[in-house]
Amino acid sequence: MMQQIYPAATHDYSFEINKDFHFAAAHYIAHADAGKCKQTHGHTYFANITIVGDELGSTGFLVNFKTVKELIERRFDHGVLNEDPAFSNKQSEFFPTTEVIARTIYEIIQDHLNTLQNKPLCLQVYLRETPTSYCVYRPRKVDK
């Protein structure tokens, strides 16, 4: 697993956890201007997820680290992202770009967090697509 320094999300919650994991997936970008990315190719994506909250669940966890990883790994690992219903080859806001994948990971994780009694929040998804390219997604409205 790659270890690195991630940009920090600022907040004043009492607890912050971070989970690193990776998954392998293929994709292509169905746009004339996408250059070589128009061709199907694969990446090993590295993700770092930041979750915060003030209350712990009955386990003493904000959320189980393993659950965070499995939500994404089960869905995307060794798959073709373009075939997942979260993505589209027709609407650019759903092309499987690094930006859109990061936003989608946020949505999947926050949907799960919303089911927990202690209501943790996902503040940041860091997603590295290649050794030289990554995206940081932070939801716009996080009220405390």
Ligand SMILES: Nc1nc2c(c(=O)[nH]1)N=C([C@H](O)[C@H](O)COP(=O)(O)OP(=O)(O)OP(=O)(O)O)CN2
């Ligand atoms: N803003 C974005 N730009 C590009 C994306 C993207 O998702 N968001 N994706 C691609 C390609 O899919 C490709 O996977 C990554 O491109 P790039 O960083 O250019 O890859 P290289 O390994 O060729 O990078 P070098 O640093 O030039 O070796 C393209 N753009």
Ligand SMILES: [Zn+2]
């Ligand atoms: Zn790519």
